[in-house]
Amino acid sequence: MLWFLTQGRRLNRVYVAFMSVAFMMGVAGALQAPTLSLFLSREVEVRPFWVGLFYTVNAIVGILVSLWLAKRSDSRGDRRKLIMFCCLMAVANCVLFAFNRHYLTLITAGVLLASLANTAMPQIFALAREYADKSAREVVMFSSVMRAQLSLAWVIGPPLSFMLALNYGFTTMFLIAAGIFIISLAIITFALPSVERVEQPTDVALTQVSGWKDKNVRLLFIASMLMWTCNTMYIIDMPLWISQDLGLPDTLAGVLMGTAAGLEIPAMLLAGYCVKRFGKRRLMVLAVAAGVLFYLGLILFHSHEALLGLQIFNAIFIGIIAGIGMLWFQDLMPGRAGSATTLFTNSISTGVILAGVVQGALVESFGHFAVYWVIAGISLLTLVLTSRVKDV
Known part of the structure; x- marks a missing residue:
């Protein structure tokens, strides 16, 4: 203020x-x-x-x-x-x-x-x-x-x-x-x-694809896509899972989402404060590890209190990758902030596309519980990929 x-x-x-x-x-x-x-x-x-x-x-x-x-x-x-x-x-x-x-x-x-x-x-x-x-x-x-x-x-x-x-x-x-x-x-x-438009350079398109030649950019894109696949599968499935399979109140889904969003704010701020000291790769690995714990916890613990407590790990996961992930793309592609941001947002959109197909097919064939085993497996793969991206 x-x-x-x-x-x-x-x-x-x-x-x-x-x-x-x-x-x-x-x-x-x-x-x-x-x-x-x-x-x-x-x-x-x-x-x-x-x-x-x-x-x-x-x-x-x-x-x-x-x-x-x-x-x-x-x-x-x-x-x-x-x-x-x-x-x-x-x-x-x-x-x-x-x-x-x-x-x-x-x-x-x-x-x-x-x-x-x-x-x-x-x-x-x-x-x-x-x-x-x-x-x-x-x-x-x-x-x-x-x-x-x-x-x-x-x-x-x-x-x-x-x-x-x-x-x-x-x-x-x-x-x-x-x-x-x-x-x-x-x-x-x-x-x-209304703000008068500033003329944009005409050679921006030439930089859009060059970052993809970097192995670390490719790895980070795939890892980021899988992170958002996990998160979106959870968001799609969780309201149906807790009411249909767990028999918990429908309103709990909103409480869980709101709690996670509230905890994400301090997670974002703390990550921004710590990034210079620990580096982006360590923070992102920590975030994905928290995601792994969150999704494994969803398999093991199903009480009202446990699901609320697990949101701490969910908030660390999403709070860090939402802020630090974009900055990591930008650092890996110096001088091409626009292209880097586009790759980050496209990784989110691609994750949403993949999540919709996988979640629907899994529930149709195996039920809601299978979704969380698959998410846990994807998060473990994501942890491996993230740890292989170089720090900047």
Whole structure:
């Protein structure tokens, strides 16, 4: 807060608008994502394979749409208007999911609307970076505080999502998310600035593939992809597993997700503080080792208290790889931060695609319990791969 007070009254209002939009849109997203597998299973009444397929198709379309819009946003038009358009698509997507229970419609029109909607958040961060650069203020601190809003949103969103969906119905939950997006749209329209576009160099494309020639970059990409495969398989399967197999309350899934998100914030901050002393490879190996313990713990311990306690390992795992992973890519590809960040985000998207297919097929053939044995095995492989990437 002291940082905000030093910015001047005019800048303060704009910065607070950025924070408000990041938090509110984060909450709206965190209302929808945690209960999606339950929604498809119970409301749309599809088999586990089709639940997993939905996540896979959603990730593939999301990659294509985000790449197209990102390229367009960097070359032409007003970025703020694109954010407003994406926010409108988010409202339309919420309304569609609120009143439609037809799988084919949801996996086509719904996925397209969701892909357009999900582009809003990276565009908001891009606009915030451009504005901070133009105003010559604390860019790193500004970005860090904005990212903290997303983590805070995921502390609040998942428990609220399960409470609304289970007590008042999915229609109410999606309509509340739509209302939050409408308020966000109003803030974007009246409070966020338009920033004059800075001309980008034309030779960026030449650097996009060169990093892939490095063995360490390839290893880190595969390891990162597998990390996010494990995490996404857990997120897809866990709400169904604890209610159908373990007989625990449905609301526990939201509590577990919110607890992990809350613990991730200090894990991120502590990792940032320790990275200079211990190096990125040691911290990433520690993170993946915590992930291995978490997934093995899910196989062995199934009580309410044990699942809550295991979230400490989950938070260490996700909190570190989400922050340090991107920096490690950038260090392995000096002078190519854009390409490195793209590889990191693509590893996440590829992990989501793989997770949707594997989770659905496993549950369909062997049941939910098999998912956690496979995740544990993948996490062990990831630990080996991560330990072989050089430190920088």
